[in-house]
Amino acid sequence: MTLLSHRISGRVFTELATGGGGSEAAAELCAVQRVRNRLLVRGVVEEARTAGHPHAGVAADAYGLLADLEERAAGAVDTVLRYPAAGAWAWRTYRSLAEKGDGAPERLGLLAAATAIRAGVACEMRLPTAEGTLMIPSLGEATLPAGPGGMTDVSVRPDGTGAELVAGGSVVRVDPSADGPGWRVLHRLPVAPGFAPVIDDLDPYRWSSDDDLEPRLTTDRRRIWRSRLDEAWHLLAAHHQVVAEEASSMISVLTPIKAPTRGHNSATGQETFGTVALSDPPSGVRLAETLAHETQHAKLTALLDVIGLTLPDDGWRGYAPWRPDPRPVSGLLQGAYAFLGVAAFWDRQHGFEQDDGAVRAQTEFVRWREGAYAVTGTLLGSGRLTERGEEFVTGMRRTLESLLARPVDPTATEQARQEAAAHREAWVRRNPEWVRRGA
Numbered sequence: 001m002t003l004l005s006h007r008i009s010g011r012v013f014t015e016l017a018t019g020g021g022g023s024e025a026a027a028e029l030c031a032v033q034r035v036r037n038r039l040l041v042r043g044v045v046e047e048a049r050t051a052g053h054p055h056a057g058v059a060a061d062a063y064g065l066l067a068d069l070e071e072r073a074a075g076a077v078d079t080v081l082r083y084p085a086a087g088a089w090a091w092r093t094y095r096s097l098a099e100k101g102d103g104a105p106e107r108l109g110l111l112a113a114a115t116a117i118r119a120g121v122a123c124e125m126r127l128p129t130a131e132g133t134l135m136i137p138s139l140g141e142a143t144l145p146a147g148p149g150g151m152t153d154v155s156v157r158p159d160g161t162g163a164e165l166v167a168g169g170s171v172v173r174v175d176p177s178a179d180g181p182g183w184r185v186l187h188r189l190p191v192a193p194g195f196a197p198v199i200d201d202l203d204p205y206r207w208s209s210d211d212d213l214e215p216r217l218t219t220d221r222r223r224i225w226r227s228r229l230d231e232a233w234h235l236l237a238a239h240h241q242v243v244a245e246e247a248s249s250m251i252s253v254l255t256p257i258k259a260p261t262r263g264h265n266s267a268t269g270q271e272t273f274g275t276v277a278l279s280d281p282p283s284g285v286r287l288a289e290t291l292a293h294e295t296q297h298a299k300l301t302a303l304l305d306v307i308g309l310t311l312p313d314d315g316w317r318g319y320a321p322w323r324p325d326p327r328p329v330s331g332l333l334q335g336a337y338a339f340l341g342v343a344a345f346w347d348r349q350h351g352f353e354q355d356d357g358a359v360r361a362q363t364e365f366v367r368w369r370e371g372a373y374a375v376t377g378t379l380l381g382s383g384r385l386t387e388r389g390e391e392f393v394t395g396m397r398r399t400l401e402s403l404l405a406r407p408v409d410p411t412a413t414e415q416a417r418q419e420a421a422a423h424r425e426a427w428v429r430r431n432p433e434w435v436r437r438g439a
Contacts, residue, residue, distance in 0.1 A: 008028055008032070008303065008307060009028065011024075012024060013303075013307070013388075016299060016300075016392075017391065017392045017393075017394070017395025018396070018398070019296070019340045019341055019344060019396060020242050021246060021299060022245045023245040023249055025299065026245065026299075027249065029250065029302035030250060030302075032302055032305055033087070033302055034081065037081045037082060037087045038081060041081065041090050041108065041111070042063070043090075044059060044090055044097065044105050044108060045059050045060055045063045045105070047098050048060075048097055048103075048105035052101075053097065053101070053105055055104075055105050055106035058105070058106045058108075058126050058151070059106060059109075061109075061126075062106075062109040063108060065116070065125065066108075069112070069115050069116060069119055069121060072119060072121065073118070073120075073121065077115050077119075079115075079118060080114045080115045080137060080138055081111065082252075083114075083137050083138040083252070083253075084200075085200060085253075085272065086114075086137045086205075087271065087274075088205040088206070088208070088269075088271040089104070089107055089205045091270075092205070092271065093105055104128070106126075106127075106151065109126060109128070110128070110136055110137060111137055112125060113125060113127060113136055113156055114139055116156045117136065117139060117158065117162065118138075118139075120160075120163075122155075122156060122157055122158060123155075124153065124154070124155050124156075125156070126151050126153055126154070127151065127152055129145070129146045129147060129151070129152040129167075132144065132145060134154070135203050137203060138186065138198065139176060139186060140174065140176075140183060140184050140185040140186045141183070141184045142172045142182060143182040143183075144165060144170055144172060144182070145167060145168060145170055147167070154167045161175070162175045162176050170182075184202060186198050186199065186201075186202060186203075187217075187222060189229050191229050191230050192237065192248065194248055195233065195247070195248035197229075197253055197254050198252065198253045199222060199225065199253075200254070200255050200275070201214065201215070201216045201217050201256050202216065205272075206253070206255045206272070206275065207269070207275070208269045212257040212258055213255075213257060213258070214256035214257055214258055214279075217256055224280065224281075225254070225280070225281065227284075228281035228287045229254075230284070231283070231285070231287070232281070232287035232288040232290075232291060233288075234284070235285060235288040235349070235352075239352060240288070240348055240349070243292045243341075246295045246299065247292075247295050250273075250274060250295060251274060251275075251276055251291065251295065252274040252275075253274055253275040254275070254276055255275050256278070257277045259280060260279075264280075264281070264290070266278040266279070266293065266294055267294070268294045268297040268298050268301065269301075270301050273298060273301065273302060276290070276291065276294045276298075278290060285353075288349075289346075292341050292344075292345040293339075293341055293342050293345075294338075296338040296341035296342075297338050300333070301334075308386050308388065308389070309333060309385060309386055309388055309392050310329045310333060310385055310386065310389055311385065311386060313328050313330065314384070316328065316329065316382070317434055317437075318375075318378050319378070319424070319427060319434075319439050320332055320335050320375060321367075321371035321375070321423055321424070322339060322368075322371060324426070324430060325430075325431070326434045329379065329382055332379055333379060333389070333393070335375065336375040336379065336393075337396065339368040339371060339372040340368075340396055340400060342364070342368045343364075343369035343372055343403055344403065346361050346362070346364045346365035346368070347365050347406060349361055359409060359412050359415070362408050362412035362413075363412040363419070365406075365408065365416075366408050366416035367417075367419055369400055369403040369406075370404070370416070370417075371420060372396075373400040373404060376396050376397040376400060377397070379393045380394070380397070
């Protein structure tokens with residue numbers, strides 16, 4: 001399989017430091033992640049062989065099939081290998097094999113099956129069916145009888161729009177667009193040309209914490225998600241073009257997670273690049289804000305795979321105006337970068353809100369521009385950034401200085417500062433030891 005090196009250009013680094021980047025930056029960052037996933041997949045095969053894993057041969061055969069498929073259908077290989085859950089499996093399995101000599105390298109066969117189905121190529125393979133199911137990354141889940149040792153010989157028979165999976169006397173049809181007997185599809189939400197994120201509510205590797213996961217969405221909940229996403233995309237495309245470009249290029253999966261006691265929850269993860277995990281979106285505008293926020297995290301996480309911005313953690317912690325706990329330098333950087341994006345979002349959006357919504361939007365703008373600006377000062381004074389990190393945070397700070405110069409309704413300013421003060425007071429009560437340390 002082709003393994004290409006990739007670097008971030010100086011121009012894109014500079015644009016990212018401002019908080020933006022657009023389609024050019026998104027393309028470079030996505031290329032980095034594709035290379036990373038390919039290296040991890042190859043690493044899984046090599047580590048399984050080195051460890052003498054009982055399924056090392058299965059993994060090697062699957063890798064060979066992927067290499068053959070790439071000669072005929074490179075696009076299908078690329079689609080599967082950059083799928084977030086596939087990357088998460090490769091990340092976890094490589095580390096587990098390298099550190100402990102165990103893991104699940106046999107699941108590489110599931111990636112090969114997904115690729116063969118997408119490419120319309122017939123093949124035979126051994127696949128893991130320990131619990132009587134096959135999770136085919138990016139497509140869905142098939143129910144097939146479990147074979148000896150949790151492995152089953154499966155035939156993939158393409159049929160034009162999908163494929164049949166044949167194991168012994170059982171046949172399951174893989175339909176990329178709908179559920180069927182023995183088949184549960186991963187639903188897509190096509191909201192715009194080139195932007196049709198998958199709702200992944202099935203794959204066991206879809207998120208880093210099983211405790212946070214929601215079960216499969218009902219039809220009614222999925223309909224609400226589609227409606228909220230339509231509203232959010234309309235806002236982004238109309239008023240936040242750069243965010244729309246970045247989100248449509250980088251976000252390919254939405255994963256349902258549990259809501260907090262109050263409010264809304266969202267997150268991205270290092271091992272699942274391309275996924276935004278979120279609870280039920282309360283509104284279109286809040287989902288648009290969430291996409292702006294989480295796209296910032298995705299950009300920075302991908303950049304950090306190539307360029308180190310912070311020094312190794314030495315135990316120092318500081319105050320973040322958006323968190324209840326003391327944060328390391330890496331966490332402060334992630335938060336400041338995300339809330340720079342949130343502040344810029346509300347700077348553009350507040351003029352399109354009305355009445356109380358307009359005041360709330362300006363309150364959000366003031367609170368997060370001031371909070372992010374304060375944290376960039378903390379970062380630059382910490383002595384814990386690399387040279388490139390200081391350059392990056394200086395670029396962030398310049399953008400925030402321009403946002404601080406924007407005129408804002410005095411009522412919104414007062415409300416934002418009251419909320420910020422209340423947060424700081426609660427943080428001080430919760431973290432007296434770190435207050436004594438000067439955080």
